[in-house]
Amino acid sequence: MEKPGTSKKALFMGLAVGVMVFAACGGAVAYAFLQVTNEVGEGKAAMTAVLRGIADRDYARAYGHFSEELKAETSLEQFRQLMAQQQSAYTGFSGLKTEAWDIEVATGAKSRMNYAATVRYTDGTEATMEAILRREGGAWKVRAFQLNR
Numbered sequence: 001m002e003k004p005g006t007s008k009k010a011l012f013m014g015l016a017v018g019v020m021v022f023a024a025c026g027g028a029v030a031y032a033f034l035q036v037t038n039e040v041g042e043g044k045a046a047m048t049a050v051l052r053g054i055a056d057r058d059y060a061r062a063y064g065h066f067s068e069e070l071k072a073e074t075s076l077e078q079f080r081q082l083m084a085q086q087q088s089a090y091t092g093f094s095g096l097k098t099e100a101w102d103i104e105v106a107t108g109a110k111s112r113m114n115y116a117a118t119v120r121y122t123d124g125t126e127a128t129m130e131a132i133l134r135r136e137g138g139a140w141k142v143r144a145f146q147l148n149r
Contacts, residue, residue: 040101043113043133043140048096050142051119051129054083055093067134067141089149092121096129111135112143119147 046065053062059080063071066079074082083090096117104112113133118126127149133140 039103039113039140040098040115043101043115043131044096044098044117046133046140046142047115047117047129047131047145050145051090051093051096051147054087054090057087059083065142067136067143069134070141070143089127089147092123092125094120094122096120099128113140119149125149 050062050065053059053065060076062083063076063079066074096119098115098117100114100116102114104114111134113135115131115133117129117131119129120126127147129145129147131145132143134143135141
């Protein structure tokens with residue numbers, strides 16, 4: 001005699017629900033991972049554009065990736081003068097390798113990304129770089145950066 005609630009149909013339904021819950025949780029984790037990966041990729045792209053602009057002496061292009069806060073502190077002309085003095089640190093820039101990052105999402109405020117990377121140069125040398133980026137108008141903008149070569 002079969003006990004109440006132990007039929008094969010009930011067992012199958014329980015397993016099906018369990019699989020669906022597991023799949024939904026896995027999907028949510030995968031979505032979150034892909035979203036964060038996309039955010040970091042966008043931050044890296046912003047920093048790459050800044051460093052490429054400086055290396056190419058296209059300071060206006062680099063400046064276009066600055067946050068409103070940084071632009072309020074530093075004019076394009078001030079940035080040009082500063083980068084002209086430090087041009088050798090950027091010459092030969094070939095790319096970035098992400099080393100570390102973290103993202104702080106604040107409700108009602110601009111999200112912040114702390115980003116660290118190895119900077120690679122065409123002559124095979126490397127440097128380190130740290131940056132702070134802010135989310136503005138749907139894009140990551142550079143708030144501050146420091147290159148150590």
